Structure formats: structure tokens, C-alpha cells
Amino acid sequence: MAVLVLALCCGWGIIAVGVWSAVGDARDAHPVALVVHLVTFDLIHDLAISPVLFLGGWMIGKVVPDVARGPVRGAAAATALYTAMAFPLLRGWGRRPTNSSTLPLDYGQNLAIVVGLVWLLAAATIVLRGRNGGSR
Amino acid sequence: MESPAPESIAAVARAKRWREQRLSDPRHSDRVAAILGIALGVSFTVCFLTGLLSHLIQHPPIWFSWTTRPAGTYRVTQGLHVATGIAAIPLLFAKLWSVFPRLLQWPLATGVLHAAERLSLLPLVGGSLFMVVTGLANVQLWYPWVFYFPAGHFAVSFVVMGALLVHLVSKSAISRGALGHDGRSEPEREVVVQGRRRFLAAVGAISAGAVVTTVGQTVFPLRGLALLAPRHPDIGVQNFPVNKTAREAGVATSALDPSFVLTVESDGVVLRAFTLDDLYAMATRTATLPIACVEGWSASQTWRGPRVSDILEEAAAPGTRSVSVESLQRGGRHRRSVLTRAQIDDADTLLAVEVDGEPLHVDHGFPLRLISPNRPGVMQTKWVSRLVVQ
Numbered sequence: 001m002a003v004l005v006l007a008l009c010c011g012w013g014i015i016a017v018g019v020w021s022a023v024g025d026a027r028d029a030h031p032v033a034l035v036v037h038l039v040t041f042d043l044i045h046d047l048a049i050s051p052v053l054f055l056g057g058w059m060i061g062k063v064v065p066d067v068a069r070g071p072v073r074g075a076a077a078a079t080a081l082y083t084a085m086a087f088p089l090l091r092g093w094g095r096r097p098t099n100s101s102t103l104p105l106d107y108g109q110n111l112a113i114v115v116g117l118v119w120l121l122a123a124a125t126i127v128l129r130g131r132n133g134g135s136r
Numbered sequence: 137m138e139s140p141a142p143e144s145i146a147a148v149a150r151a152k153r154w155r156e157q158r159l160s161d162p163r164h165s166d167r168v169a170a171i172l173g174i175a176l177g178v179s180f181t182v183c184f185l186t187g188l189l190s191h192l193i194q195h196p197p198i199w200f201s202w203t204t205r206p207a208g209t210y211r212v213t214q215g216l217h218v219a220t221g222i223a224a225i226p227l228l229f230a231k232l233w234s235v236f237p238r239l240l241q242w243p244l245a246t247g248v249l250h251a252a253e254r255l256s257l258l259p260l261v262g263g264s265l266f267m268v269v270t271g272l273a274n275v276q277l278w279y280p281w282v283f284y285f286p287a288g289h290f291a292v293s294f295v296v297m298g299a300l301l302v303h304l305v306s307k308s309a310i311s312r313g314a315l316g317h318d319g320r321s322e323p324e325r326e327v328v329v330q331g332r333r334r335f336l337a338a339v340g341a342i343s344a345g346a347v348v349t350t351v352g353q354t355v356f357p358l359r360g361l362a363l364l365a366p367r368h369p370d371i372g373v374q375n376f377p378v379n380k381t382a383r384e385a386g387v388a389t390s391a392l393d394p395s396f397v398l399t400v401e402s403d404g405v406v407l408r409a410f411t412l413d414d415l416y417a418m419a420t421r422t423a424t425l426p427i428a429c430v431e432g433w434s435a436s437q438t439w440r441g442p443r444v445s446d447i448l449e450e451a452a453a454p455g456t457r458s459v460s461v462e463s464l465q466r467g468g469r470h471r472r473s474v475l476t477r478a479q480i481d482d483a484d485t486l487l488a489v490e491v492d493g494e495p496l497h498v499d500h501g502f503p504l505r506l507i508s509p510n511r512p513g514v515m516q517t518k519w520v521s522r523l524v525v526q
Binding site: 003004005007008010011012013014015016017018019021022025028029030031033034037038039040041042045046049050052053070074077078081082085086088089093094095096097098100101102103104105107110111113114120121 | 222225226229232233236240251252253256258259261262265266269270272274276277278280281282283284286287288290291292293294295296297299300301302303304305306327331334337338341342345346349363364365366367368371372373376377378381383384497520
């Protein structure tokens with residue numbers, strides 16, 4: 001109990017350091033905007049992303065055979081995550097026309113390669129599981 | 137008092153049933169939560185410490201002193217900072233998915249301490265998502281927000297680490313119990329173990345994939361795999377990346393002024409002025425050093441130019457405590473940087489006039505670029521026009 005109380009005090013103290021840093025540097029840190037961002041990310045995750053992930057997993061469970069269910073869910077999750085992470089690259093939002101070294105690659109092609117490899121790995125896993133008589 | 141509507145009672149009952157079903161799935165077990173929590177704790181801690189180091193190097197308090205050697209240390213720590221941040225993204229989403237059914241708990245808290253612990257989940261979850269999303273956007277050069285990224289990222293990092301401490305300690309008993317469990321005593325338990333291991337293996341593989349497809353922007357041998365890296369160490373003017381071009385810095389004309397001179401000053405007095413011909417004649421030192429950007433990319437080049445210490449000696453200011461290196465750039469947060477005595481004395485601290493055997497391109501800092509071992513790229517001042525001794 002004493003350890004928990006101490007940890008709570010230390011933890012909330014470190015949180016206070018962060019808040020003090022933001023408030024003390026308000027012109028740059030915009031503390032109100034930071035709080036809005038934190039709450040928004042919480043809400044988007046809990047109310048949108050999580051339900052979509054559970055729904056997607058449930059739908060895969062309904063249509064995909066048992067032996068393939070795990071690999072398909074994994075590949076689908078990887079595809080969704082890599083696509084989300086690469087989305088600003090695909091859109092070129094950070095690219096500067098006067099600077100050829102900013103986002104210099106063909107990200108559409110590269111993402112397709114990465115996602116292709118993910119599904120190839122998933123297919124290989126399914127084949128191996130089928131041969132070994134594995135389940136999900 | 138009115139009774140709750142039958143629909144509400146049915147909805148709560150459905151939510152409870154859903155929660156119980158999910159918690160019986162090995163992917164939502166305490167053991168999976170504990171293992172993912174440890175992985176996240178390690179990656180966040182490494183990320184925090186390397187980020188704090190970068191902050192201290194750029195904004196040194198009076199008690200902090202940074203070394204010039206080994207010359208590649210900052211390249212490693214900042215590369216590690218970005219790599220662990222990227223690795224944390226799949227781990228974080230997997231952890232949040234795994235523990236999500238536990239969010240549906242009634243009552244929300246069973247006491248004051250429990251409430252304080254549950255309340256800390258708000259800054260932990262929101263802050264963690266903030267850090268990885270804004271960190272990723274920063275390395276991708278995308279800034280869809282009003283705050284100055286370093287200031288916001290720095291402040292929220294403490295919020296997350298504080299919340300993480302609360303979370304780790306409050307879950308320690310559950311985690312110890314879950315990690316100490318053997319789980320192989322009955323045939324059906326084997327299915328549970330297998331399901332858990334396959335889930336964790338998949339999460340690990342996705343995390344590793346995210347790192348492998350980006351880390352080549354700093355780990356040179358892996359550059360061929362860096363399919364989703366925002367920078368490539370081989371691509372840019374003179375075959376390495378540029379952060380700010382001369383045009384963006386507003387020095388495209390002044391940097392090419394044929395009457396350019398470098399001045400060494402003290403207390404507003406010009407001690408000595410050097411023309412480019414003077415500096416080329418003094419450019420006897422060659423050093424192979426990286427530009428290590430705070431965004432996690434790095435590239436090594438061979439630089440040639442006069443030593444800063446030789447310039448100061450020629451200007452009759454050899455014993456200076458420190459020197460402010462200032463750019464032609466009029467505005468901007470990084471138009472000047474300070475060299476300490478140790479950095480001045482390092483034989484590889486140069487004002488470069490050439491890179492890889494070619495005259496320095498204006499986007500890489502022509503006429504003069506500061507290059508000094510083991511410093512962040514933003515402190516390797518470009519378009520140097522003044523040295524102010526202190």
C-alpha cells in the first residue's frame with residue numbers, strides 16, 4: 001500500500017512536471033491545444049478505432065476458415081497499421097517542392113511491396129498450418 | 137426513483153456478456169497485457185531517455201556537459217529514439233486492443249486509490265497516442281497543429297512517463313501473478329498458450345516490420361529496406377539530405393555574395409575578417425563526420441575546411457571560453473549555436489568549405505558550414521558569417 005501511494009505521488013508529480021513545462025512555455029507549447037489533442041486521441045481510439053478493430057476481427061471470424069483466421073487477422077491488422085502510418089507519405093503532405101530530399105521515394109509502390117510481403121507471409125503460414133493440421 | 141429502462145438493462149447485460157467472452161480469449165489475458173506492457177515500458181523509457189538527452193544537448197543547463205567523442209554517439213541515440221518510437225506504435229495498439237474489454241467495468245472505481253489509478257489512464261492512453269502520432273508526423277515533416285513540436289512533445293513526454301509509473305506499480309501484483317503462471321498443466325491449456333504466443337509473435341513481427349522499413353534512414357547497411365522512410369541517406373543535393381534550403385532560409389542571394397567575409401568579433405569589436413580565399417588557404421583539415429538529424433536520419437560525409445581553433449588563433453582570440461557561431465539567416469530558432477571550449481579544441485571542429493571533394497552547395501551551407509563531432513544536425517550551423525567569442 002505504501003509503495004502504491006508513493007508511486008501515485010511520484011507519478012502524478014512527474015505528470016505535474018510536464019504540465020508545468022507546457023504552461024511555462026505556453027507560447028510554444030499551447031497547453032490548451034495539447035489537452036484537446038490528448039482527449040481527442042483518447043476519444044478517437046475508444047469510440048472509433050477500437051470498435052472498428054473488434055468489428056473487423058468478428059467479420060473475419062465469420063467468413064474465414066478456422067485454419068486461416070489468425071494469419072488473416074494478423075495480415076489485416078498489419079495492412080491497416082502500415083497504411084495508416086504511411087498515409088502522410090502517400091499524400092505527400094510533408095514534401096517540399098524546393099527540396100528533393102523530402103519524402104523522396106515512391107511510397108505507393110513501396111507500401112504495396114510491404115503489404116504484399118505481409119500477405120505472402122500470411123499465406124505461407126496458412127499453408128504450413130494446414131499441413132501440420134493446426135487450428136487458429 | 138424511476139427504474140432503469142428495460143433497454144438499458146439489456147444493453148448493460150449484453151456489454152457484460154461481451155466483456156466476459158473477450159476476457160476468456162487468451163489474447164485478452166493478464167499475461168498478454170503484462171508482456172505487451174513490459175515491451176511498451178522498455179520502448180517508451182528508451183525513447184524518453186534518448187529524447188531527454190537530445191533536449192539537454194540542444195538546451196544545456198549549467199550542470200550539463202556533452203562530449204565530442206565517440207563522434208557517432210548522438211547519431212546512435214537519436215536513431216534509437218525514432219526507431220523505438222516507431223516500434224512502439226504496433227505495440228501500443230495491440231496493448232490497447234488487448235485490454236479494451238477491461239474498460240467496460242462497473243463500478244468505474246472501488247475507492248480513492250483505485251480512482252486515482254484509473255484516472256491516470258487518461259493521460260497515459262491519450263498521451264501515449266499523442267507522442268507516437270505526433271512523433272511519426274514530425275519525422276514525416278507534417279505539422280497539422282498549432283504548437284511548436286519540440287515544446288509539445290517534450291512536455292507531454294513527462295505526462296506519459298508519470299502516468300506510466302503509476303500504471304506499472306498499480307498493475308505490478310497482477311503482472312507478477314500473470315507472468316509467473318506456467319499454464320501447461322492440461323491439454324486445453326496448450327491451446328491457450330499457443331493462441332497467446334501466436335498473437336504476441338504477430339505483434340512482434342509487425343513491430344519489427346515497421347522498424348525495418350524505416351531504420352535504414354540512419355542505419356546505412358539497411359537503407360535498401362527503408363521502403364517507408366521519409367528520408368534516404370543517399371538522396372539530396374550532393375547525395376545526402378537537406379533540411380532547410382538556402383531559399384527557405386532566405387539566404388539564396390546573400391550566401392552567394394562575392395564580397396562575403398567571415399568576421400570574428402568580441403564585445404561588438406571585429407577582431408579579424410576573413411575572405412573565402414583566406415579560409416580556403418587555411419582549409420587543411422579533413423574529417424569524416426555524420427550529419428545526425430533530430431528527426432532520426434543520418435548520413436556520413438567527408439568535410440574539409442579550416443579548424444575553428446585555428447581561425448580563433450589567427451584572430452588573436454585563442455583562449456575564449458566559448459564561441460557563438462552565427463548564420464547569415466536573419467530569423468529562425470537555429471540561426472546560431474554555441475561551441476564550448478571542448479568542442480573548439482576538438483581537431484575535427486571545422487568550418488567546412490568542401491564536402492566529399494566538392495565545393496559546398498548553397499543548400500548545404502555555402503560559403504561555410506559548421507561541422508563538429510557528436511552534435512545534432514540543427515546545431516551544425518549553415519551559412520556561417522560570424523564567430524562571436526565569449
